[in-house]
Amino acid sequence: MWSYGASSENVTFHYVGLDEPDKPLIYSWMLNQTDKIPPPRRASVVLRFHEQTHELIVDLSSSRTSIVSKEVYHGNGFPMLTLEEQTAASDLPRTHDQFIRSIEKRGLNMSDVVCACYTVGWYGEPRSRRAMKVLAYYTNGTVNFYMRPIEGIVMVVDLELMKIVKYHDRFTTTVPTAEDTEYRLEKQNPPFGPHLEGAAIVQPHGPGFEIKGHTIR
Numbered sequence: 001m002w003s004y005g006a007s008s009e010n011v012t013f014h015y016v017g018l019d020e021p022d023k024p025l026i027y028s029w030m031l032n033q034t035d036k037i038p039p040p041r042r043a044s045v046v047l048r049f050h051e052q053t054h055e056l057i058v059d060l061s062s063s064r065t066s067i068v069s070k071e072v073y074h075g076n077g078f079p080m081l082t083l084e085e086q087t088a089a090s091d092l093p094r095t096h097d098q099f100i101r102s103i104e105k106r107g108l109n110m111s112d113v114v115c116a117c118y119t120v121g122w123y124g125e126p127r128s129r130r131a132m133k134v135l136a137y138y139t140n141g142t143v144n145f146y147m148r149p150i151e152g153i154v155m156v157v158d159l160e161l162m163k164i165v166k167y168h169d170r171f172t173t174t175v176p177t178a179e180d181t182e183y184r185l186e187k188q189n190p191p192f193g194p195h196l197e198g199a200a201i202v203q204p205h206g207p208g209f210e211i212k213g214h215t216i217r
Helices: 023-031 083-094 096-106
Strands: 011-018 042-049 053-059 066-073 113-119 131-139 153-160 162-171
Touching: 083 096, 083 113, 083 131, 083 153, 083 162, 096 153, 096 162
Parallel strands: none
Antiparallel strands: 011 042, 042 053, 053 066, 113 131, 131 153, 153 162
C-alpha cells in the first residue's frame, strides 16, 4: 500500500479475498508433473481512497508483494460497509445537539439509548454519497432493543465525512415496554423454554458409515 500512495490513515479495506487462478492454468500445472512452481497466489482487494473505490489484484507469490493491476470503479453502488465505520456512525448521535434534545424531550436516559445504522438504498440519483440511516432504540430493562424503537427520529450520516448531514424528529410517541421482549433461551420460562433432559447417541458396534477423503459411504 505504501507504493500505491496510501496509508493506514486515509484508506479503508472493504474486501480482501482470494483471486482464483484461471482453471486452464490450474489444469496445466496439475498435468505437468515436472513443473514444481504452482500458479501465482493473488488477492483481490477492494478499498476506498480519496472518496473513490479502487479494485486491486495483489501478487503474494514472492516475499516482495506487488500490485498486478489497479483501477478505479466508476459504476453504481459502493463496497460493503466496514464494522469500524458502522460503529463510528452509530456513536455520532450521542454528541449531536439535536439528538440530545430529542432524547431529553422524551424523558429518556441517554445511557440506555442504542443507535443502529442501515443502508439508505439507491433511488435513481446520477451520483450519490456513501450514507447510512441511523435509528435509535431504548434498552432500559431488556437486551432486545429492537423491540423498543424510539420512533420519530431519523438521521443520515455521510460516511466519507463521518458526520450527521440530515436530522429529522417528526413526532413523539410512547416507547414500547420491555415486558416480554426477552429472547435468550436460558432466560425463557415454560412453555417457551422447558427444561430438557440430556440425550446420548450410542453406537455399540461402531458407526454405520465410512469417511474416506471427501467421500462418505
